[in-house]
Amino acid sequence: MPLRVFNYLTRGFDRFRPQSPQRVAQEQVRVHVCGPTLHDHAHLGHARTYVSMDVVLRHLRECGYRVHHVRSHGDLGHQAEAGVRRRVGSEALHDGSSPLEVVDGLIRSFEDDMDRLGVVRPNLTPRATGHIPDIIAWIETFLDLDYAYEADGTVSCSADRLPSYGELSRAVLGAGGEEAASGAAAGARPDDFPLWSPADPSDPMAWPSPWGRGVPSWPLSCSVMTAKHLGPSFEIHGGDVEDSITHLDQQLALSEAYHRVAPVQVWLLVGPLRVNGRKMNHRLGNFLTIKDALRLYSPEAIRLFVLSEHYRSPMEFSREALQAAQRSVNRLHRTGHLLQRRMREALPLNGAGTAALSNVSSLEVYRARFRAAMDDDFNTPDALGVIFELMDEVNRTLEQGPEEISLGTLSAMDKLLRDLAGGVLGLLPAEPGALVGEDLVVDLVETLLALRAQRREAKDWAGADQISNRLDQLGISVLDGPFDTTWRLRE
Numbered sequence: 364m365p366l367r368v369f370n371y372l373t374r375g376f377d378r379f380r381p382q383s384p385q386r387v388a389q390e391q392v393r394v395h396v397c398g399p400t401l402h403d404h405a406h407l408g409h410a411r412t413y414v415s416m417d418v419v420l421r422h423l424r425e426c427g428y429r430v431h432h433v434r435s436h437g438d439l440g441h442q443a444e445a446g447v448r449r450r451v452g453s454e455a456l457h458d459g460s461s462p463l464e465v466v467d468g469l470i471r472s473f474e475d476d477m478d479r480l481g482v483v484r485p486n487l488t489p490r491a492t493g494h495i496p497d498i499i500a501w502i503e504t505f506l507d508l509d510y511a512y513e514a515d516g517t518v519s520c521s522a523d524r525l526p527s528y529g530e531l532s533r534a535v536l537g538a539g540g541e542e543a544a545s546g547a548a549a550g551a552r553p554d555d556f557p558l559w560s561p562a563d564p565s566d567p568m569a570w571p572s573p574w575g576r577g578v579p580s581w582p583l584s585c586s587v588m589t590a591k592h593l594g595p596s597f598e599i600h601g602g603d604v605e606d607s608i609t610h611l612d613q614q615l616a617l618s619e620a621y622h623r624v625a626p627v628q629v630w631l632l633v634g635p636l637r638v639n640g641r642k643m644n645h646r647l648g649n650f651l652t653i654k655d656a657l658r659l660y661s662p663e664a665i666r667l668f669v670l671s672e673h674y675r676s677p678m679e680f681s682r683e684a685l686q687a688a689q690r691s692v693n694r695l696h697r698t699g700h701l702l703q704r705r706m707r708e709a710l711p712l713n714g715a716g717t718a719a720l721s722n723v724s725s726l727e728v729y730r731a732r733f734r735a736a737m738d739d740d741f742n743t744p745d746a747l748g749v750i751f752e753l754m755d756e757v758n759r760t761l762e763q764g765p766e767e768i769s770l771g772t773l774s775a776m777d778k779l780l781r782d783l784a785g786g787v788l789g790l791l792p793a794e795p796g797a798l799v800g801e802d803l804v805v806d807l808v809e810t811l812l813a814l815r816a817q818r819r820e821a822k823d824w825a826g827a828d829q830i831s832n833r834l835d836q837l838g839i840s841v842l843d844g845p846f847d848t849t850w851r852l853r854e
């Protein structure tokens with residue numbers, strides 16, 4: 364079955380075929396994902412967007428495509444809105460570091476989170492501050508073409524000169540209904556928007572231009588960076604569906620106006636992560652940072668939690684779902700460990716020849732079903748179902764005596780698990796680490812934590828601490844997060 368992908372712009376499924384000329388042996392897929400708007404350390408909503416995109420790209424590589432992935436950062440200090448720009452500036456002045464240092468620190472913190480979550484690094488991560496002369500040249504072209512006008516140091520884009528402006532958000536609002544509606548009103552005549560804004564004389568993050576000292580818009584910066592590093596037209600633009608309301612709308616319209624060609628073949632957008640029905644967001648304060656989440660759950664558990672929902676569907680944050688993901692990942696890791704131990708113990712000549720061979724060929728059915736699920740618009744919930752069926756089959760096989768299983772069967776199972784659960788979904792650690800979370804241990808620790816919660820409710824703080832101290836001595840960290848109490852075995 365060929366790969367089919369939902370394209371937000373056409374609101375339909377496209378059969379995916381890269382448009383790039385086949386100059387090289389492998390077909391290339393060029394992908395852009397905007398860097399996040401960071402007002403603080405990245406949160407689980409960001410984890411959802413970037414882990415989902417990571418699995419899309421891993422699957423494309425598995426299909427044999429050469430992926431060229433660019434993630435550009437709008438490190439202009441304003442992070443899309445003036446209020447935040449002032450905030451980043453003032454925070455910076457308080458602790459003596461420059462706004463650029465603050466923004467740089469937030470980006471590095473985000474990139475560190477992505478590394479820890481096993482997100483494959485992009486080929487290139489350009490930054491807007493490194494492209495100011497290109498951005499100014501684009502604005503000059505827009506002025507020459509009468510697409511923009513200048514007044515008092517502000518250069519604005521005439522929305523009615525951009526035929527495609529609003530197309531993406533209209534399509535998203537039509538396709539996703541209320542799910543995406545949080546910004547501009549649907550169907551309203553889009554307003555002119557700034558390409559260059561004057562800066563306060565005291566603002567350290569501003570650049571000289573023909574229109575005075577100022578700051579470029581973030582969507583324009585993205586258009587300039589994608590054109591420079593991916594060309595005027597490329598295969599996939601990924602990201603967060605709610606960004607399409609303004610940021611991606613402007614980006615699409617500006618790129619198309621500049622090159623007079625549709626900039627993106629497929630708009631592939633990830634749904635929101637919600638807390639009690641509202642999008643997880645820095646401004647709403649309803650967020651759990653990736654760093655805090657990684658103290659409570661393993662990277663693979665967070666990935667499994669994200670992948671348990673189809674990438675386009677809105678998803679609800681829940682502590683129970685994350686804990687369940689941790690348990691499932693623990694079982695998966697344990698199966699991987701047992702399999703490897705049996706491989707070390709197995710002798711090459713063990714196993715009844717024909718039975719072992721038929722075993723191996725039936726294993727390929729799992730690979731085909733997994734591939735079919737992923738080819739169907741990256742249906743990770745179905746793909747995970749295949750992984751857990753495979754895991755059950757591996758466990759049943761491991762119950763057989765050593766003389767019944769050949770090393771060949773064990774190796775085939777190990778390779779399959781590594782390719783699919785590890786390579787495509789990123790659910791197996793690169794280095795097989797300590798075996799955590801036998802079911803019994805999980806149940807015992809959770810029983811003790813329920814007891815501790817009862818003591819805390821009764822304000823018996825000493826009694827509650829006694830339990831956490833004892834668990835700590837046993838190598839189990841108990842953590843009281845903003846939403847719940849949870850625990851991890853220390854490495």
Ligand SMILES: [Zn+2]
Nearest residue numbers: 397582585614
């Ligand atoms: Zn962008």
